[in-house]
Amino acid sequence: MENYLKGGDDRLKKLSDAIIPVAVSELPGAEKSAVKVYLEGLQELLRLQIAVNRKQLAVSSALTTAKDATNDLKNSDYYGYNYARKRASDSLAEAYASGRDHG
Numbered sequence: 001m002e003n004y005l006k007g008g009d010d011r012l013k014k015l016s017d018a019i020i021p022v023a024v025s026e027l028p029g030a031e032k033s034a035v036k037v038y039l040e041g042l043q044e045l046l047r048l049q050i051a052v053n054r055k056q057l058a059v060s061s062a063l064t065t066a067k068d069a070t071n072d073l074k075n076s077d078y079y080g081y082n083y084a085r086k087r088a089s090d091s092l093a094e095a096y097a098s099g100r101d102h103g
Contacts, residue, residue: 009050015043055098062095 069088076084
């Protein structure tokens with residue numbers, strides 16, 4: 001998904017670069033305005049999609065970390081229990097916060 005996000009940033013830059021020539025083109029005023037509004041709308045849509053994908057990635061990562069931490073807690077011995085408990089508690093809180101912010 002990381003490559004997809006980078007590709008989104010590249011597409012966003014291309015859209016930004018396309019808006020400038022349209023703004024200074026010799027198209028009639030109404031057409032120029034319509035094309036510019038359309039490109040700006042695409043730009044905003046792409047920004048929102050990138051934000052959603054980044055948030056989904058953060059939630060997925062937090063859930064994976066929480067799952068690993070709880071498994072470590074289940075398998076910990078007496079000496080590692082306190083560390084594993086704190087890690088599990090912290091990662092579950094982070095996963096909860098990520099999920100709450102996402103929804």
